[in-house]
Amino acid sequence: MEEESMEEEGGGGGCEAMMDDQNHNNWGAYGRHLLGPATAAPLGDRLLRGPAGPPAGPLLSAEPEANGVLRGCDPASAAGKGGPGAIAAAININASTSKFLMNVITIEDYKSTYWPKLDSAIDQLLTQSPGDYIPISYEQIYSCVYKCVCQQHSEQMYSDLIKKITNHLERVSKELQASPPDLYIERFNVALGQYMGALQSIVPLFIYMNKFYIETKLNRDLKDDLIKLFTEHVAEKHIYNLMPLLLEAQSTPFQITPSTMANIVKGLYTLRPEWVQMAPALFSKFIPNILPPAVESELQEYAAQDQKLQRELMQNGFTRGDQSRKRAGEELSYNGSSACASSRGYR
Structure with a gap:
């Protein structure tokens, strides 16, 4: 049940709205934002105490903005200017805010x-x-x-x-x-x-x-x-x-x-x-440009290495394919050296 409740209240922008530059989670600032800048008392105190008497200063009005959102959340002010509907809306906002703040993950x-x-x-x-x-x-x-x-x-x-x-x-x-x-x-x-x-x-x-x-x-x-x-x-x-x-x-x-x-x-x-x-x-053999580029004086050594590899492959059952159009040893002497030079970056 607790998880479902959290899912219902966790909106897409809730996290970003609470994150400040330091810890991304300033609850006091978030509560004051909901109630309006003119509210001096902390949100938690006002929710717990409730209205204790005539307000010391002017209350926020309950007049709707152009988009229909109430300016303030004070029931007394809402009663004077908005009637029962405004009172109900203000109470709902307070109740929703209180429920939101009490659903803290300890x-x-x-x-x-x-x-x-x-x-x-x-x-x-x-x-x-x-x-x-x-x-x-x-x-x-x-x-x-x-x-x-x-x-x-x-x-x-x-x-x-x-x-x-x-x-x-x-x-x-x-x-x-x-x-x-x-x-x-x-x-x-x-x-x-x-x-x-x-x-x-x-x-x-x-x-x-x-x-x-x-x-x-x-x-x-x-x-x-x-x-x-x-x-x-x-x-x-x-x-x-x-x-x-x-x-x-x-x-x-x-x-x-x-x-x-x-x-x-x-x-x-x-x-x-x-x-x-x-x-x-x-x-x-698996990472390019690890060894320095090949030089011409080492081509014969590279060719010998390729010939050795080809012989080992044939000994392990790998064939060289159709050799009918090649002279014996041609691939080992020519293709071996050219392939090795290419792999070493020789130009």
């Missing part, structure tokens, strides 16, 4: 109602496999984040999100440590792809927190923060075990699939570009 509400929903959704997103159907309401999760940001729980929510994902990544790291060498590369590839895929859903769900807290107060970006978590808690701990296995797989064609090798190498480069220095030749 820290207890956040911990018991709102964060558990976010926690469950994040769990599912972090552990889903590609193509899985996730039975969660993205609209409901987005709404939870929106309301919590509007009611000043951004800092707590950001802290909970970071802690949640950190704990998940630490478990992933321990599982990788227990993997045998022949499965290590594949499992790292799965962990990397699964996490990057989850970020594609998690980051948009927390877009309001990112905009009104992380970017504004921390001068950072949520996606960058979450990628950094994977770098620190997984990639950094495994890079020195992973790289020798990748180099060994590179020396044995198709020990792992080309797509797996490409995903890992590109992923490592995204996480930390300076890791290129650990294996420039490996990264250059």
Whole structure:
């Protein structure tokens, strides 16, 4: 019932109307805006005390504006100028404002109602496999984040999100440590792809927190923060075990699939570009402009490398196609050198 009540009252502009330059949520200013600039007493005091006697100063009138909206909310003034209809309208405005302000999300509400929903959704997103159907309401999760940001729980929510994902990544790291060498590369590839895929859903769900807290107060970006978590808690701990296995797989064609090798190498480069220095030749096969341009004096060396690769491919069952119109060795000596020179940027 509480959630339904919040849904009914949370309008599309409610959050933005309450956000000031500091914390985006100045309740007093919002209440005074509803009652008009001439109201001196705080809104909460007037709602609790009610009219205690003749007003000390002039009351706001209940005259309608051109668009039909009442100027003021005082029932006594409305009785003198607008009649019973104006009184009813003024009472409705006061009641609506009071109900709005009393429906505050406390820290207890956040911990018991709102964060558990976010926690469950994040769990599912972090552990889903590609193509899985996730039975969660993205609209409901987005709404939870929106309301919590509007009611000043951004800092707590950001802290909970970071802690949640950190704990998940630490478990992933321990599982990788227990993997045998022949499965290590594949499992790292799965962990990397699964996490990057989850970020594609998690980051948009927390877009309001990112905009009104992380970017504004921390001068950072949520996606960058979450990628950094994977770098620190997984990639950094495994890079020195992973790289020798990748180099060994590179020396044995198709020990792992080309797509797996490409995903890992590109992923490592995204996480930390300076890791290129650990294996420039490996990264250059998947990342352009890693190695310096080719020079003419090294063309024979490049051609020899291409010939070796072609021989290894044929030994593993890959044919060269129809060679009836070529002389023996022509493709190895000519096409090999030209293809290699082109790939190295030779002009």
